[in-house]
Amino acid sequence: MNDLRILVVDDEEAVRESMAAWLEKTGYTVSLAKNGPDALAFLSREPFDLVLLDIKMPGMDGHELLREIRQHHPDTIIVMITAYGSIDSAVTAMKEGASDYLRKPFNPKDLIQLVEKLAKEKEMADEYRLARDRLAAYENKEFGDLIGCSEVMQSLFQQIEEVARADVPVLITGETGTGKELVARAIHSHSSRASGPFVAINCGAVPEQLLESELFGHERGAFTDAVKARVGRLEMADQGTLFLDEVGEISAQMQVSLLRALDEKSFFRVGGSRQVKSDFRLICATHQDVQALLKSGQMRSDFFYRISVMPMHIPPLRKRGDDIILLARRFLERFSHEINKPIEDFTPPAYRLLNRHNWSGNVRELINVIERAVMVGQGSKIDAEDLSFLGSEPATPSPGAPLREVEAKHIRQTLEDCGWNISRAAEVLEIDRGTLARHMKKHGIVKPR
Amino acid sequence: MWQVPVEHRSGCEEKPLTKRRHVEVVALGQVEELAISVAAANIQAILGLMARVVPPWSDPDYAVLPGRGQYNAIPVLKELSRQAENNTLRLGITSADLCLPFLSFVYGEAQVNGKAAVISLHRLKRGPDGKTAPSGLFLQRLAKVAIHETAHVIGMTHCRQQGCIMCFSLELEFLDALSMSFCPDCDLDRRRRVRI
Ligand SMILES: [Zn+2]
Numbered sequence: 001m002n003d004l005r006i007l008v009v010d011d012e013e014a015v016r017e018s019m020a021a022w023l024e025k026t027g028y029t030v031s032l033a034k035n036g037p038d039a040l041a042f043l044s045r046e047p048f049d050l051v052l053l054d055i056k057m058p059g060m061d062g063h064e065l066l067r068e069i070r071q072h073h074p075d076t077i078i079v080m081i082t083a084y085g086s087i088d089s090a091v092t093a094m095k096e097g098a099s100d101y102l103r104k105p106f107n108p109k110d111l112i113q114l115v116e117k118l119a120k121e122k123e124m125a126d127e128y129r130l131a132r133d134r135l136a137a138y139e140n141k142e143f144g145d146l147i148g149c150s151e152v153m154q155s156l157f158q159q160i161e162e163v164a165r166a167d168v169p170v171l172i173t174g175e176t177g178t179g180k181e182l183v184a185r186a187i188h189s190h191s192s193r194a195s196g197p198f199v200a201i202n203c204g205a206v207p208e209q210l211l212e213s214e215l216f217g218h219e220r221g222a223f224t225d226a227v228k229a230r231v232g233r234l235e236m237a238d239q240g241t242l243f244l245d246e247v248g249e250i251s252a253q254m255q256v257s258l259l260r261a262l263d264e265k266s267f268f269r270v271g272g273s274r275q276v277k278s279d280f281r282l283i284c285a286t287h288q289d290v291q292a293l294l295k296s297g298q299m300r301s302d303f304f305y306r307i308s309v310m311p312m313h314i315p316p317l318r319k320r321g322d323d324i325i326l327l328a329r330r331f332l333e334r335f336s337h338e339i340n341k342p343i344e345d346f347t348p349p350a351y352r353l354l355n356r357h358n359w360s361g362n363v364r365e366l367i368n369v370i371e372r373a374v375m376v377g378q379g380s381k382i383d384a385e386d387l388s389f390l391g392s393e394p395a396t397p398s399p400g401a402p403l404r405e406v407e408a409k410h411i412r413q414t415l416e417d418c419g420w421n422i423s424r425a426a427e428v429l430e431i432d433r434g435t436l437a438r439h440m441k442k443h444g445i446v447k448p449r
Numbered sequence: 450m451w452q453v454p455v456e457h458r459s460g461c462e463e464k465p466l467t468k469r470r471h472v473e474v475v476a477l478g479q480v481e482e483l484a485i486s487v488a489a490a491n492i493q494a495i496l497g498l499m500a501r502v503v504p505p506w507s508d509p510d511y512a513v514l515p516g517r518g519q520y521n522a523i524p525v526l527k528e529l530s531r532q533a534e535n536n537t538l539r540l541g542i543t544s545a546d547l548c549l550p551f552l553s554f555v556y557g558e559a560q561v562n563g564k565a566a567v568i569s570l571h572r573l574k575r576g577p578d579g580k581t582a583p584s585g586l587f588l589q590r591l592a593k594v595a596i597h598e599t600a601h602v603i604g605m606t607h608c609r610q611q612g613c614i615m616c617f618s619l620e621l622e623f624l625d626a627l628s629m630s631f632c633p634d635c636d637l638d639r640r641r642r643v644r645i
């Protein structure tokens with residue numbers, strides 16, 4: 001049972017001791033004070049949930065004490081105890097902030113109801129506090145838009161803070177969809193440049209011949225299409241952070257230009273002769289194997305060493321353990337809210353499916369999967385069936401495995417992914433139910449019980 | 450008579466045989482004998498503490514509250530616990546109407562983790578229509594209150610589990626609705642405490 005701390009303030013010993021005896025049977029903690037100063041001393045030592053306060057006391061009377069307690073312990077609930085015929089006094093006390101009053105001798109029912117009500121309220125308040133704390137703990141699992149409870153992510157969050165403090169170039173590596181730009185943004189927003197701009201460009205998405213002017217800008221007439229002068233990304237990023245995604249796509253020539261711009265904090269626009277100053281922090285990212293890029297000469301080693309003063313690696317989702325579920329729930333919450341569809345959770349088979357999936361597309365793939373599942377989901381929970389398209393990702397058979405083995409494994413996998421719904425599995429495998437049943441029999445595949 | 454168990458504790462000096470903890474059920478003034486034995490039997494059978502009836506004490510009129518005509522349960526408890534031997538708990542039963550200085554009435558009162566409890570038969574006799582309750586019903590109420598208050602003495606506190614005998618009874622109807630048993634949680638607590 002929930003513990004309620006009660007302070008009884010009464011100058012009459014008989015009342016004090018009988019109240020203590022009676023309240024003790026409720027299992028709550030009871031303290032006794034014989035006057036105002038005594039009560040205030042108690043209250044300054046420990047918090048109380050309820051003060052049962054006698055109005056008429058010699059010295060500091062109930063009203064005075066009530067005001068003192070209201071002022072210094074506003075969370076404490078005060079119930080006045082009055083003798084017969086002092087209703088006016090009780091009404092005054094209520095105006096002064098007492099929650100209620102009881103007239104001596106009161107019915108046990110009134111006291112127990114009062115105490116029970118308080119206990120229930122406290123329980124609810126405690127529950128709320130607990131939920132809030134849990135939420136706060138959950139929020140700690142987030143870093144900007146990054147979410148993760150796994151150890152690898154927690155240490156990544158720590159690293160972001162450290163990296164943010166140092167104003168040097170960062171190279172972020174990680175598979176596609178792991179959230180490299182989110183990490184770059186987090187570094188920016190935790191850095192001294194947070195009030196400056198965050199300028200991002202995906203070097204792989206811009207045609208090679210346009211990338212140079214995109215980065216450095218150009219002067220009017222620099223080339224045939226350049227009817228107007230244009231400010232490049234480097235210039236835009238002045239006093240802020242420049243994020244170059246897919247930096248492995250940049251040509252060797254451009255690597256040299258960038259290197260110079262970094263060293264001199266100034267550069268020329270394409271077709272320009274005027275030096276443009278820009279002070280930015282460079283964060284680069286790539287999903288490619290940097291060592292391979294260096295070996296093949298696609299990335300200059302001087303450029304690499306210059307941009308990777310602080311290297312960071314984002315782990316793939318499949319290596320992030322519980323994060324898959326944490327993220328899945330978070331995205332479920334978001335999408336179901338967005339389209340106003342009350343889907344609360346995943347079914348256990350759906351959880352299994354999510355946990356076992358390879359997630360080669362990482363968080364981005366997970367987001368797409370959950371969004372799609374929320375769209376197609378019919379019940380209050382996302383079921384394995386709603387995630388059946390996950391099963392279509394080809395299982396990677398070990399090289400050289402016998403066909404028979406691969407077939408059995410694939411069938412079993414598909415069945416599991418479809419929650420052992422034979423019709424659905426047959427559909428996914430593009431065979432009819434009868435054929436699937438025959439294959440199951442041949443391989444001795446049965447639904448686990 | 451109850452068995453006197455032989456207890457030897459290694460490492461301790463040889464002690465005289467210790468009597469097992471038990472409850473003395475005592476009438477305070479004029480109380481029907483049947484009520485006393487029913488209380489004792491139920492404490493032993495349901496609470497699981499040895500109980501025996503001892504000769505009656507005089508009416509606790511020292512506890513009368515002036516102006517109210519009721520008996521304050523606190524001085525009665527003090528008197529009952531006075532000079533109670535080790536391992537002896539006392540349950541007093543009175544026909545007088547019990548109350549506390551701040552409460553209009555109580556069916557019974559007890560010292561939590563103490564020595565004594567006292568119960569009043571005064572209100573238990575009331576029937577639904579204001580007449581006297583049938584004897585069976587009255588004895589059942591008495592047994593419940595006796596078990597409940599004695600359970601407080603061994604340290605048990607109120608329970609919110611519906612029907613559990615450790616629920617606080619506001620009214621007789623509520624008392625009548627209680628079962629003569631402990632809920633699983635309370636029963637675990639009871640066993641733990643009775644074994645001590
Ligand atoms: Zn009780």
Ligand SMILES: [Zn+2]
Pocket residue numbers: 608609610613614615616631632633634635636
């Ligand atoms: Zn109970």
